[in-house]
Amino acid sequence: MRAFPITLPSGVRYWTVLDADYDVVEEADSHLRHLRLARDQAELTTKTYAHAIAHYLRWCERTGRDWRTCADDLGLFILWLRHTPRELAAYDAERSGGGLFVPGAGVEPVRGGSRINLVLTAVRGFLLHAVRTRSVPLSVISALYEGATFADLAPEVCGDGSVRSQLRATHRVRSEARAVDRATDEEVLGLFRACLSCRDRLIILLMARAGLRRGQVAGLRREDVHFAVDSRALGCRVEGSHLHVVRRQNVNGAWSKSRLSRVIPADFLVVKAYDAYAFERERHPEATVSDFVLVNLFRRPLGEPMKPGAINELVTALGVRADLNRHLTPHQLRHAFSGNVLDAGGTRDELQALLGQSSPRSTLPYEHPAEHRLREAVERVPAPRLDVEGSR
Known part of the structure; x- marks a missing residue:
């Protein structure tokens, strides 16, 4: 799984996700194309989200999980993100021998809380889009948000984000807020x-x-x-x-x-x-x-x-x-x-x-x-x- 730039005939660019055979991951591509064209997000946003979704799909592939139904296991995904070195996380399963890096005691984190939360935001958006397109069961919603019911985020209303913004994400990493300082x-x-x-x-x-x-x-x-x-x-x-x-x-x-x-x-x-x-x-x-x-x-x-x-x-x-x-x-x-x-x-x-x-x-x-x-x-x-x- 890897992020890859796409240029449409109109000249608009966005980023998508390719699998190990260099085929487009249709569900991820549908979500990223929707962000770029329908929601008018920047190309850089789709690039960031494509890398995040590729991380998630790669982790699911290496651990034998179905990405459509493993939202309850995002805590383990967080552990993998926090401790897996970037050079190992970027390899496909066949290139890394099919193994999964398992952090041991005393392994220093390689990603901070803000970076992990950004990846989780992209993954949640990807899964919610898949709910709307009926590629993912509706039950995934309750695993993504605390106190969420199916009615809270029904497929016909979960696209605008107004309801989603009022719910608390189930999986989130505590991070220190760092204000941007002004140049003197x-x-x-x-x-x-x-x-x-x-x-x-x-x-x-x-x-x-x-x-x-x-x-x-x-x-x-x-x-x-x-x-x-x-x-x-x-x-x-x-x-x-x-x-x-x-x-x-x-x-x-x-x-x-x-x-x-x-x-x-x-x-x-x-x-x-x-x-x-x-x-x-x-x-x-x-x-x-x-x-x-x-x-x-x-x-x-x-x-x-x-x-x-x-x-x-x-x-x-x-x-x-x-x-x-x-x-x-x-x-x-x-x-x-x-x-x-x-x-x-x-x-x-x-x-x-x-x-x-x-x-x-x-x-x-x-x-x-x-x-x-x-x-x-x-x-x-x-x-x-x-x-x-x-x-x-």
Whole structure:
């Protein structure tokens, strides 16, 4: 069992699961194709889920279980996930001699709780889809959720997730919640100074000054950039320099998580960086034909749009070059943007609109008040008049 990418005739990509004979596992493929096409999930989501489902099917195959009816044994699957090394878990049964790795006493875990819970989420979704398609008996539901009855998640209603979200999963691993920290202004400045090209400086600013995700940065098209003095000449009624964030299918795998298109105002630093990059790009003839803003200028294939993974590689390399004390990710630059918006007096509804979040509650992980704001908040609380003499 292994995950495998599929490109449909329409150009849409998703990931599926192949068995040992390289045949598509129909039930898994039906679920993953449904996620990509019907529920409009990202290709990366189907990739993650395909790997998780392949783990589950591989474990069932090695232990002689029927994947359709062994939901009660997910506790043993958790044990296997926690302790089986990745190189052994990835092999097919025939390649590993048909044996099953059995952890002994004192074996250190190789997967954390958050990773195991992600796999379990994918497996539950896969089994529920199989219930809807009548490939799996309805009794599986009671093994997946505590207190669930057949009526709670009947096949005709379990697809929207509204009922499922109110039930407690039977199998879940306790894990520590780790909040994403914001990159400090000093760290962002260090990354910026470590850049060797105008393109790389623009990438850093699009995340740290406009709050774009890496997929939105990589998916940005030249038609989305409205830095003209009067945008009406471009057929746009939005005033001032701004960017349009649009969810679309991209050949480089870039994806905007938000389904809603939105406008992001651009400050003078982003505009200046874009202008400098435009001159740099003109010196590379291979880049003239691409409508993508960010293209390969310094490695092959020249002129092709950058992939989201390349932005991670860039931030990592810049962090090393800048001699930062910790490893930064592109998402921490987005958190730096949100924290600076609030520190500068921005409101939660403004932050929600800028980040493209669906609800005000979604902005909570992005709220990183600076230390001086916390101290000022305490000092604003009026002190009561205390009768020191009378209190003795």
